[in-house]
Amino acid sequence: MTDRIRIDLGERGYDVLLGPGALRAARHHPALSGARRHAVLADANVLRLHRSRVADVLDGPGLAGPPIEIPEGERAKSFATLEQVLGQMLDLELERGDAVLAIGGGVTGDLAGLAAALYKRGMDVIQVPTTLLAMADSSVGGKTAINMPQGKNLIGTFHQPSLVIADFGFLDTLPERERQAGFAEIVKAALIGDRDFFERLEKSGRDGLTAAQLQAHLKTAITFKAGIVAADEREAGQRALLNLGHTFGHALESEAGGALLHGEAVAAGLALAFDYSARLGLCPEKDAARVRAYLELAGLRTRLPDLPGAPFSATAMLDRMRHDKKNSGGHIRLVLAHGIGNAFIHDQADAADLLNFLKDQIQ
Incomplete structure (x- = not known):
């Protein structure tokens, strides 16, 4: 059974779908419907381990192109990776009315959320957390950031997602x-x-x-x-x-x-x-x-x-x-x-x- 939790922020409010089968429950959610395209930013390891499950979340929304892979680890939360991701998003000719699908743990969610916030001054992001830590914390609340040599998460902004899909199936392969x-x-x-x-x-x-x-x-x-x-x-x-x-x-x-x-x-x-x-x-x-x-x-x-x-x-x-x-x-x-x-x-x-x-x- 999938739980639904509402994050009540008025016009910026959104749902968190939580539990086994959350991906299936999300297929007809308004945040995934419509004619807009979706750019997928996904953790490289998640794509390798859960290609069929990732395909489930992509079954329906119009895709802007193949997934943009995010390297594993905190080092990906850098200006260099952010610039590379934004460049790939520009190559896909995304419009502000399109959306980003962030599939991965906290690193991917933070980086993808910041990229969505910056791209043409802001576009929607849908968070699909794949780790327990990301489900419990980083995917909810709109914090986005990258790291600096002086410390973690020092460069970022608040950019709320339009939907969070926390499917427990991703936890099956979590160490x-x-x-x-x-x-x-x-x-x-x-x-x-x-x-x-x-x-x-x-x-x-x-x-x-x-x-x-x-x-x-x-x-x-x-x-x-x-x-x-x-x-x-x-x-x-x-x-x-x-x-x-x-x-x-x-x-x-x-x-x-x-x-x-x-x-x-x-x-x-x-x-x-x-x-x-x-x-x-x-x-x-x-x-x-x-x-x-x-x-x-x-x-x-x-x-x-x-x-x-x-x-x-x-x-x-x-x-x-x-x-x-x-x-x-x-x-x-x-x-x-x-x-x-x-x-x-x-x-x-x-x-x-x-x-x-x-x-x-x-x-």
């Missing part, structure tokens, strides 16, 4: 490591503002990643995010809460040089955010310990010396955090927590204390 990494974004939603949801996750244990429970957990997480995005589309206020764990996580991911998956970095970042909150006396230590214990139970490592890419440098991590896009007034801005399900924005982190905290965590 277990990537499934676990994607699960971190589901846990994040509970930690931000839904203590009851976190308790349900705890009760499900490692079974939370099985098909029997995953759809319900994912629906809860997306519905939670939809409410925040609807209230604060461009991250002027409370939407920044969705970055819980990400300031620490992005620093780890950048320093790991590709050895660490985004979701793995977020999981470690969630544990760090709760531990730092406890260090400051803002969060009960038992909640921080509970968060770390559940993430470890879900197969997500949280101790910095145990992460791929270790050992890390506290000084280098802090420097990465100084360049985080959420910072304001020259101060490091963190999302911390008063407890499970009670996150808040901490605007002026003390850099010296943060450095000492990171040194303690790295030992």
Whole structure:
């Protein structure tokens, strides 16, 4: 059964179709109908593994040409790849009334979304996430970006999709490591503002990643995010809460040089955010310990010396955090927590204390 979740943004609102068979359910959706053409921007690995499934989503909409392949990995989120993709889109003579079909994980979705936002000052994009992480987070909310040497996602814009199709069939070939990494974004939603949801996750244990429970957990997480995005589309206020764990996580991911998956970095970042909150006396230590214990139970490592890419440098991590896009007034801005399900924005982190905290965590 396919779930439908509405992202309520008025005229820019859209549906998220979620579950087994979501591709079939989307065939007659208004976003895919009409006479306009669709340019397919697809992850090269997804095309190789799911050619017949990709053909399903292409069965109906008029195609502008063969799929434009996006290389695997974070290195594809660059100006060089963006320029190449835009050039291929121009060669297809796409018009503003046409649309982009973005088929792949977070890298493809971010890059394709930004390309759609820039092409002739904007055209529609339909997100078809193929990883659990992209389904839970990056495909919903309209954030698009590429990376810079100074950090992740520093160049981008907000460009909402016209439809999101999260078909569970794509998860069949997803490696277990990537499934676990994607699960971190589901846990994040509970930690931000839904203590009851976190308790349900705890009760499900490692079974939370099985098909029997995953759809319900994912629906809860997306519905939670939809409410925040609807209230604060461009991250002027409370939407920044969705970055819980990400300031620490992005620093780890950048320093790991590709050895660490985004979701793995977020999981470690969630544990760090709760531990730092406890260090400051803002969060009960038992909640921080509970968060770390559940993430470890879900197969997500949280101790910095145990992460791929270790050992890390506290000084280098802090420097990465100084360049985080959420910072304001020259101060490091963190999302911390008063407890499970009670996150808040901490605007002026003390850099010296943060450095000492990171040194303690790295030992």
